[in-house]
Amino acid sequence: MKITSRSTFRLAASLVAAIAVIIVLNVTFALNLRESMLDMRKQEIKRLVALGVNAVKPIISRYEEGGLKKNQAIFQIRLTLRSLVYDDPATKNYIFMSAYDGTMLVQPFEPELEGTDQWNMQDVNGKYLIQELIKTAKQGGGYVEYYYPTPDRRIPEKKISYVVGIDSLGCYIGTGLYINDINFIMDRQFRGGALGIIGVLLIFTTILIFLFRPYYRAYSFLLYRFSMIAKNPDKIETTMPSYKKNHSEARVLLSNFRSMLIHLKDSRLQLESSLQEKEVLLKEVHHRVKNNLQIISSLLNLQSSELSQEQQHILRDSVVRIRAMALVHESVYAGKTLHNIDMAEYIRQLSSSVLQLYTSNGGRPEIKIHVDEFPMSVDQSVLCGLILTELLTNALKHAFLNPSEGIIIVEVRKEKSRMILSVADNGTGTDPALLENPNGSLGITLIQALTQQLDGKLSLETRNGTRFTVIFPDREPDSGKKPADGQSPSSVV
Structure with missing residues (x-):
């Protein structure tokens, strides 16, 4: 000690x-x-x-x-x-x-x-x-x-x-x-007076130390025990030093403190157990939501067989959006935490899913994905997934005369306190004024609305193909900004 x-x-x-x-x-x-x-x-x-x-x-x-x-x-x-x-x-x-x-x-x-x-x-x-x-x-x-x-x-x-x-x-x-x-x-007066007073002070100090020695040793022992508990809270030492009397204040204080720590430890174990149960339940909820969304997607696919070609395209767009949301819930269910997901893996799976739905056996463009490794909150992931879905869908449907020669580049990177998401293609290009005049395009309207929910900015470049870029502020995964008016992130769909 x-x-x-x-x-x-x-x-x-x-x-x-x-x-x-x-x-x-x-x-x-x-x-x-x-x-x-x-x-x-x-x-x-x-x-x-x-x-x-x-x-x-x-x-x-x-x-x-x-x-x-x-x-x-x-x-x-x-x-x-x-x-x-x-x-x-x-x-x-x-x-x-x-x-x-x-x-x-x-x-x-x-x-x-x-x-x-x-x-x-x-x-x-x-x-x-x-x-x-x-x-x-x-x-x-x-x-x-x-x-x-x-x-x-x-x-x-x-x-x-x-x-x-x-x-x-x-x-x-x-x-x-x-x-x-x-x-x-003066020398004699100074030495005699100073030495006399210092001697009295030392004697008085010695008496005080002798009288308060038990309290001081108890105080030192308590400091030592508290420091040990702070270093290793799970180990509670219950032994007492031999010089502590059975009914001394130090022994009573240590006993009460030990009882308090035992209660705190039990409470912490109960909270951890309860938290684990809630995490399991929440993961189960995400899993069931994902299954329900897949069921809805399957029902829409079955329904499309009875509709016209144009109506089938509308349903297919809805199926893609539903899958984008389902992938978020699947990522949460498979991940280690309920608060954020692995953005790089999520974008790879989402791009692959969209590519399968919008390409035929005749050929498909190449998708290049450049995503930094970082987590993102569930709310922001849903919004980014829907934006990416609309941009990929737009490129696959309208960008290429020969899809097998097309290239689509998906980039998501982190720069200081902001996030940058961009989708570019080497296709035929689009109207430079598309963002100012969507011409009734539901996809562009959705992208603009979702960007606004992210507090971001949407830009368009039409040189050597088409590039859509969304820049929005980075938020900590556990403190993502809630959408206005109490709406869920997907309420725009």
Whole structure:
């Protein structure tokens, strides 16, 4: 039995989708948290710089009032700022100070740099950080990001600083915080949160699978059984797997389904038996209709012996038409289906029958038959048989001065969605306007009426003999169009 199924795929897809959603939500939360922490760090260093400015503000005021010289004011500010050392989340930190010309003035953890020109100092990315700090300070203060070694490890890490300019002294003060620890906190938060939620989800999924495992196995078993029944409806497997309890829902469902299939199978057998009986009866009906038509034909032949020559010709035409219809019923009786007949065989038998009735011992024309192998509905076969009978009769009676030299060609072929029936001869020809003016010809009138019942078109060619062509739409044998007004196909006769 196949264990995997669409439900397995759906369950796995749902679990993967849930984990993906959790990861996305965790990443979004972590990014938002990082932005919040970074904003808090920025506000913190801004506040520390403000405290530094307030600490040296009295010195700046005394300088601006003329109480101190510039070098004295800078010296006192440097002493004050060197004492402002504090701890941040990553390491020890400080307030720094530099002149606008790039001279570093306060650097508590790198005193050797104080008094040196650091105008061209670059970080690991080639950024001129002192120039960026001076530019920002001159614009009124702000934040600058760059890489700078930590005081304890001397490893360049990402740092964000806030600086404020003291334009009267031509210098700036500021402080910064390393922000790599934020990424570390975010990674830890993300991994811990995501793994925790995924773990809970997996535990919950495991519990669900354990609780619903019997139902899932029953569902898989039912899918397997249904697929086997679909492949082989005649074989109904009644055994149950060992893990199905006697009163489980799956066993009850299978038992009911098995009972339904047994009833359906019995009903189908009854229908098939009834259908076979009806087919036998219908074939018997066709056989009896054919016998009755032959009896009528024989009676007409007996009656003709008491009539004049002209009257005998009229009866003979009727006998030919009756035989054309009788051949259809005989073909249905002898065929494998009640809905259509073998058109090629039917036309051969019909042509042979008409030829026997309308030729004498003196000679007969040659009939060439070219018919595609295809079935045709009974209704269309009757109409085509009557048309062919009239066309053959017309050719045998009027086309040849010497019948033994005559040739009649019968063609029936299928082209896409239409049928083409034609009868041609190499005889003396006929009036090209015969179809417009039948001159009381019953045969031509019948042909036109039968063509109309086929929804077809009748054409006539009189070059090198005579050729009648009937073109009509092809219909499926089982869905032939019924004649109008409820008439049977032969009601025109």
